[in-house]
Amino acid sequence: MKFVCEKNALQREIAFAQEIISSKSAMSVVSNVYLEAREGSLLIRATDIKIGFETRMPVEVQEEGSLTVFCDKLTGILASIPEGTIEVDQKDAKVVIKPSFKKAQFSLKTIGSEQFPQLPDIDDDKYFSIPIADFKDMIGQTIFAVSDDETRYFMNGVYLERAQDGLVMVATDGRRLAYIKRGIVEGVPEFKGVIIPPKLLSVVLHRAGNEGQIDLAVSDKNLFVKFGQYRLSTVLIEGQFPNYQKVVPESQKYTVSVKRQDVIDALKRVSIFVEQKSRRTFFALSADKLVISSEETEIGTAREEILCAYEGPEAVIAMNYKYIEDPLRAISTEDISMRFTETSRAVTVAPDPESDYFHILMPMQVD
Helix, strand or coil: CEEEEEHHHHHHHHHHHHHHCCCCCCCCHHHEEEEEEECCEEEEEEECCCEEEEEEEECEEEECEEEEEEHHHHHHHHHHCCCCEEEEEEECCEEEEEECCCCCCEEEEEECHHHCCCCCCCCHHHCEEEEHHHHHHHHHCCHHHCCCCHHHHHHCCEEEEEECCEEEEEEECCCEEEEEEECCCCCCCCCCCEEECHHHHHHHHHHCCCCCEEEEEECCCEEEEEECCEEEEEECECCCCCCHHHCCCCCCCEEEEEEHHHHHHHHHHHHHHCCCCCCEEEEEEECCEEEEEECCCCCCCCEEEEECEECCCCEEEEEEHHHHHHHHHHCCCCEEEEEECCCCCCEEEEEECCCCEEEEECCECCC
16 A cells, blocks of 8 residues: 655544544554555544544555554654655555655554454435534533443433434433433434433534534444544443433422623632532522632631522522533523522523523532
8 A cells, every 4th residue: 555645634634533542552453543545535444442433535546555553653653744745655564654855754563454343334324414513512511411430321421312393412420410402303313312422422522613514323223423524433322311301390489590600700719619529519599699609628718709680588509519610611691590499409500591401400418
């Protein structure tokens, strides 16, 4: 195999492939990236066994062929070379990489391409399209609430289902829940709800643009994603996702309206004194006033008062400051609402005015 291409173009695609690969062992074929030069293009594949990645880029093919090479070292080589044209030439069990403008060359050992795992695939007619901006919004409103408790593996991903009037995404770790429903139904087939590992969603969130469509396909065991020249797939998480609808309060008695940035700024200051294991933070409500404070310790305490709109009895709610900070950073409106009925029961954090998403937090004990 031998081809010539622009260094920057290859470096961009190899860096994406490296994000997918999890193993750092040079002896493992899944630490390698698959390269196949044929008919004027370079096919690039990577996998960590659960997630698959594929893309193509135009190159000048001088000799067709395929190989796999240790991706981490290839990434480092490309990062060290100035921009310009490079030559990639396979010689026996090695590949030689040479910039055309420098008297330098790198040699990397290869593993035969036949040892690279077969990536799952699905027929093109199984895909459906939705606006990419909507899909990224849905990911951004939910992904931070995924559980990292591996004993509760069915909560280690984001749940996606086709509802009657749109697509729904939900994530929960048992102490908080993030929900969004986007009114996308045209062209979306019925499918059984699936649990998507967050790694693939994180890749889409950070790598996909904001314009155009993204294509999705769901099978019994995999989710497939296409955007731009990229194809991704992931093994779905097996298990029964919790009945999230039971957690959503039908109505709540009291509502607090407050500036979102005021709460974020106050939390940043108060969290300096919050005990980092429990992260317990107190939210004291009285007429038109919200006081956010930390527990008093031998070191000290922090307290900040901000204005709010609230009509109800004086109340103190204890919450993990991280659990309220995460949704506040995801919400896009200037104002937010916090709804509750009792200080020991679910608190709903939502944009104000209301939208198609909300977040539910379970309070901690005040004493």
